Amino acid sequence: MTDRVLRSLLRPSEFVRVILEGRSVPRREEADSEAKEADATLDEKAVVDQGEYDVLLAVVGHLDKVTGESGSVFIYREEDPSSSGRRTLILQHIFPIHKDFSLGISQLDPQNDTADGDVPRSPTTTLPDPGFSMELSDGKSVPFTLVTYDKEHLSTALLACRNLREASLKHSSDTEFHPWLAPYALHPSSWLSVIPPRDLRYSTQPAHHRLSSGCAGLPGDEIADFMTLRDEWLYTKAQHTVQRDPARQGLRVRVGTFNVNGKMPSQDLSAWIGGLSGDEQVQDEWKHLIPPIKEISPLSLGESGKTIPETGPATAEPPIHGSADPDLFVLAFQELDLSTEALLYSTKTTRKDAWTTAVIAALGDKGELYEKLASKQLVGMFLIVLVRKELRSNFVGARTGAVGAGIMGIMGNKGAVALRLTYRPEPTPSTPIPIAATLTFVNAHLAAFDEMLERRNGDFRDISRRLEFGPCAEYMWDSPLDPDAPSEPPMLNIYSSDLLVWMVSLPTGKDMSQIDIVMTCNQGVPTLLKFDQLKSSMRNKKAFEGFKEHTISHLPTYRFQNGILTDKLGYDMKRKPAWTDRVLHMTSPFVPVHQLSYASHPEVSMSDHKPVSADFIVEIPVVDTMDLETVANELYKSIASIDPEELTDMPVLKLDETTVDFEKVSYDRPTSKNLVLRNTGKVPAAFRFFPREIEKPITPEWLQISPLAGFLLAGEDISITFTVHVTSKSAATLNLGTAKLSTLIILHTTLGQDLFISLGGQYESTCFGNSLSVLARLPGPIRELQGEDALLPQAQARNSSRELMKLIGWLMSNDVDAVDGLFVTPGDESLIAQIRECLDTNADFPATPEGQDVDTNLVRAMATALLMFLDSLPEPVIPSHLHAHCAGITSRDAAYEMLSVFPPVSVNVWISVTAFLHLLAYQAEQRASAAETKAGDSAEEDSEDVRTAVETDSTPSRAEQLASIFAPVLLRDDIEAAAPVSLVDKRRFLLYFMQG
Amino acid sequence: MSKQLQFKLVLLGESAVGKSSLVLRFVKDQFDDYRESTIGAAFLTQTVALDDGTTVKFEIWDTAGQERYKSLAPMYYRNANCAVVVYDITQSSSLDKARNWIRELQRQADPSIIIALCGNKSDLAARRQVTQEEAQKYAEEEGLMWAETSAKSGDGVADIFTAIAKKLPTTAQPAARAGAARAGAATGRAGVDLNKQNAATSNDPCNC
Known part of the structure; x- marks a missing residue:
């Protein structure tokens, strides 16, 4: 018992040689020798009462690969267990065992033994066994004396001390404190390496989200804000200091999720599990690391990840283990058992065992390289981790958790199981005790059915809250940041981790958007999603906030059925296909994660779901515990004495400039400027930006500030970045001059004064971001417009936007359809800006030299400019309220009748755009039929690169492709709308105007 | 039994009339x-x-007295119990600015706000452009307190603040809320606790 408590107070690199119980003997001010004679006068008695307490003496060793073994004696004070109900040890003294260390022992004279005290000793005083007095000294500080009756351990302790002293003499003769003792000696309770990993929702979110609400002239809870920012500073600064350029160990993790629909394994799973043999594509991806995920789709349930596959260049590979095989397999199964009994008892292990066997079998010859590390089952949910055998010893302390969210909120038919693994990197000479990284994996099965969206989001939150591990005795230290925290082993939630991966199965039925994506994928035209992704990430932050999901480039994984009505891809016609099986992750800024693949495996067809896999490389920093502790302690010391409630001086912050002039600012061209904020006062200072009113935005739409809050020691400074970015959201009023690109920003010094910063620039008006009705009333190029009043009266308005006509006119008069990837490959940004400038000033477009083919890049830029122009309209070409009506139309005549309902400007724009699209589609057809007759019988050989049936069977016509691109722009979804209108229906409506 | 009352006071006035100096002298x-x-x-x-x-x-x-920060002033005089509007006796234009501030306060600030008009830099009487009579007459018409001060010599500084303190309601609950978190007075404490609760909830990383 004692042993266990004590070990929990030591770092893993230390070991306990011997423990001895005793009682301290207080020192007298007078000569030491006299004190030992213990003539118990009344005065002395008083001293004794004050200074006597139960102690635990521990001889602790530490093994260092470089300097060998060294040791120290730790004296712990034992708190009375009756007061707190458990045993508490407080470190009182440290005596490093080095040259000057001494341990003197003398037998107490039984007569003089002050037996009237409550010295722990043998039950009766009649026993002849006398106590021993031990005096410890390190040659510098005051010696410490204790009395013990534990004769048995005493000799062991003596021997251990002698050995450790000899060992330390061998390596060095100095009497310095052993470096490994430093953290024990300083602020043991401030150890960053022994406090649990920070909540990922904290570390992935800037600190200003956690401050009290306040505004100019009405600060909120200043003290709390000061503490919050101080603690944030301490944590991130310590991490940044030690992690400036850490060595990293790459850990390859292959994650899989499979909703097996109650089936037993009946097929080879190697396609899903492995990727080890034969799967060229995956092998290839292993070699070329996909660059850090650019497109982030915080998965909103019911919304699918609307991102486009990035085909960027491969970046440098991080150092990873030699072989490309995963180090860790993390496999999640759902609906392992659908029987009713399974809900009540999950005693049967047959299914679990069968799937485990199938998994190992799927590894083939490589199966023997792995062993099972941990697994957890709750009814139908099963999570298993296999680890490469040679890494087995690096994983310590796997913990499991499970929570039911099914019937009555607790039954296990829905819910989640989780595993928490701690990976300790291999020590190196410079990092003898590397800090461990925590990896948490969750396998969740959420509520089905469409109407359950809310319920499902609720389940997510519920699981997030209830899924816990522990109690985790390895985190016994109190957090220095929260001295009031109870000092008992904490329960840790899934977010207290360095990496959190969610594998989730969320059966759905008929979400509008989902089938649309199928069509899109089918046609290989995912680009249009680009125009939607901002909105989709804004919409619905009710679940999985802060998570990342890799771009989806595979087909929906649900619902497949054999024997019933299916379409040609095997999807159940009654259920709209959906991506129900997902892998999401969240990671600490200090543990970078690269996702190498995200794929489904249609070869495995036994279930109504397809299995999904994802490969990750987790770059675990190799940082020594001691380095972190030393840095953290230094930082802690610099602020420990600062009590914000009793500040001696007022915090003072100064900016190097109080005005920021952005000069010329163009639409959609972000520009940044920095100011330096310096703490010129005598005390640390916290700062934050304030809005003018409580809960209002701090900056106008076109301005971003980073960071929005921070903490500076006296003399420190920080660079604050102000970025102006005018987008279609803020352009409308700026273009007309009704709003100026100018603002005052309030920087508040916590417990101090407010600083004002005036920011502004000369905004260059653009035709982008204006409503069609404004564009039609422009008397000339928008750059020359003198305010809103200079617009033409409604009666004199043009019938369309001149700028749009110019764009379409150019595109129609150049042979643009010959250009590959038109509207799909984005145009060059600076060219687009140049085109926009021409539209804004009524200048001529860049000319193509006489006799030359028009530049491909220019065509792409023109095409992109057209899409961006249409997308920038505050209200889409067809007003949002008409979308549902348009989507319901099923005949060409009815579609044309809709024109009478459109606003007049919309009609003209609609007709111009659709006429242009019609022309493009027509040209493509002509060319295709020409090519067909020309190519004749040689065509067969060329089409051999057909990879899946998908692409050949359903190659869409050019008109369909174009409609897929333009429908979501011309009939852009209203972000606020409750239910988005189906893209397929919108596309059908558009096609009526494009076909003859 | 002694009472401690707490009030929010805002200083307004043209740039360079000596608002900060007045506060520095007073504090x-x-x-x-x-x-x-x-x-x-x-x-x-x-x-x-x-x-x-x-x-x-x-x-x-x-x-800040500079014109370009004028739009932020309402953030600071809202909820204020009293306002000291300062002008410089050697700059007649600064009294015009003071009049503007007073008009704005009368229109937009708390109706019960106590306004004191304060002619600073009385040590520079030789360069005086604003007569005492003119300012005093204006103050009387508008029902304001009025005094001349010198932040440099200290003349009249403590007096004007004491006079305001006397005029403030001694029974009414002060409306001041700003800075309550750092105030030890019982009146401010409610604000603290409320804020602490807010902070605690917003500290919870789980927004469930």
Whole structure:
């Protein structure tokens, strides 16, 4: 018992040689020798009462690969267990065992033994066994004396001390404190390496989200804000200091999720599990690391990840283990058992065992390289981790958790199981005790059915809250940041981790958007999603906030059925296909994660779901515990004495400039400027930006500030970045001059004064971001417009936007359809800006030299400019309220009748755009039929690169492709709308105007 | 039994009339010949003891006088119990600015706000452009308190703040909320606790 408590107070690199119980003997001010004679006068008695307490003496060793073994004696004070109900040890003294260390022992004279005290000793005083007095000294500080009756351990302790002293003499003769003792000696309770990993929702979110609400002239809870920012500073600064350029160990993790629909394994799973043999594509991806995920789709349930596959260049590979095989397999199964009994008892292990066997079998010859590390089952949910055998010893302390969210909120038919693994990197000479990284994996099965969206989001939150591990005795230290925290082993939630991966199965039925994506994928035209992704990430932050999901480039994984009505891809016609099986992750800024693949495996067809896999490389920093502790302690010391409630001086912050002039600012061209904020006062200072009113935005739409809050020691400074970015959201009023690109920003010094910063620039008006009705009333190029009043009266308005006509006119008069990837490959940004400038000033477009083919890049830029122009309209070409009506139309005549309902400007724009699209589609057809007759019988050989049936069977016509691109722009979804209108229906409506 | 009351006071007035110097004299009894122009809003506190044993704690917001920051002033005078509008007796234009501030306060600030008009730099009487009679007459018409002060010599500074303290309602609950978190007075404490609760909830990383 004692042993266990004590070990929990030591770092893993230390070991306990011997423990001895005793009682301290207080020192007298007078000569030491006299004190030992213990003539118990009344005065002395008083001293004794004050200074006597139960102690635990521990001889602790530490093994260092470089300097060998060294040791120290730790004296712990034992708190009375009756007061707190458990045993508490407080470190009182440290005596490093080095040259000057001494341990003197003398037998107490039984007569003089002050037996009237409550010295722990043998039950009766009649026993002849006398106590021993031990005096410890390190040659510098005051010696410490204790009395013990534990004769048995005493000799062991003596021997251990002698050995450790000899060992330390061998390596060095100095009497310095052993470096490994430093953290024990300083602020043991401030150890960053022994406090649990920070909540990922904290570390992935800037600190200003956690401050009290306040505004100019009405600060909120200043003290709390000061503490919050101080603690944030301490944590991130310590991490940044030690992690400036850490060595990293790459850990390859292959994650899989499979909703097996109650089936037993009946097929080879190697396609899903492995990727080890034969799967060229995956092998290839292993070699070329996909660059850090650019497109982030915080998965909103019911919304699918609307991102486009990035085909960027491969970046440098991080150092990873030699072989490309995963180090860790993390496999999640759902609906392992659908029987009713399974809900009540999950005693049967047959299914679990069968799937485990199938998994190992799927590894083939490589199966023997792995062993099972941990697994957890709750009814139908099963999570298993296999680890490469040679890494087995690096994983310590796997913990499991499970929570039911099914019937009555607790039954296990829905819910989640989780595993928490701690990976300790291999020590190196410079990092003898590397800090461990925590990896948490969750396998969740959420509520089905469409109407359950809310319920499902609720389940997510519920699981997030209830899924816990522990109690985790390895985190016994109190957090220095929260001295009031109870000092008992904490329960840790899934977010207290360095990496959190969610594998989730969320059966759905008929979400509008989902089938649309199928069509899109089918046609290989995912680009249009680009125009939607901002909105989709804004919409619905009710679940999985802060998570990342890799771009989806595979087909929906649900619902497949054999024997019933299916379409040609095997999807159940009654259920709209959906991506129900997902892998999401969240990671600490200090543990970078690269996702190498995200794929489904249609070869495995036994279930109504397809299995999904994802490969990750987790770059675990190799940082020594001691380095972190030393840095953290230094930082802690610099602020420990600062009590914000009793500040001696007022915090003072100064900016190097109080005005920021952005000069010329163009639409959609972000520009940044920095100011330096310096703490010129005598005390640390916290700062934050304030809005003018409580809960209002701090900056106008076109301005971003980073960071929005921070903490500076006296003399420190920080660079604050102000970025102006005018987008279609803020352009409308700026273009007309009704709003100026100018603002005052309030920087508040916590417990101090407010600083004002005036920011502004000369905004260059653009035709982008204006409503069609404004564009039609422009008397000339928008750059020359003198305010809103200079617009033409409604009666004199043009019938369309001149700028749009110019764009379409150019595109129609150049042979643009010959250009590959038109509207799909984005145009060059600076060219687009140049085109926009021409539209804004009524200048001529860049000319193509006489006799030359028009530049491909220019065509792409023109095409992109057209899409961006249409997308920038505050209200889409067809007003949002008409979308549902348009989507319901099923005949060409009815579609044309809709024109009478459109606003007049919309009609003209609609007709111009659709006429242009019609022309493009027509040209493509002509060319295709020409090519067909020309190519004749040689065509067969060329089409051999057909990879899946998908692409050949359903190659869409050019008109369909174009409609897929333009429908979501011309009939852009209203972000606020409750239910988005189906893209397929919108596309059908558009096609009526494009076909003859 | 002595009472402690707490009030929010805001200083307004044209740039360079000596608002910050006035506060510095009142709070720390100091004077700097060369003070940087205030670009922002400084917060200070000072307590005044009245004859009847009541102590009045002023939470003073000293705001930037420059024209371009004018739009931010309402953030600081909202909820203020009293305002000291300062002009420079050697600049007649500064009294015009003071009139504008007073009009704005009368229109937009708390109707019960006590406004004091304060002619600073009385040590420079030789260069006087604003007569005492003119200012006093205006103050009487508008029902304002009025005094001349010199932040440099200290003349009249304590007097004007004491006079305001006396005029403030001694029974009514002060409306001041700003800076309550750092105030020890019982009146401010409710604000603290409320805020603490807010902070606690927003600290919870789980927004469930």
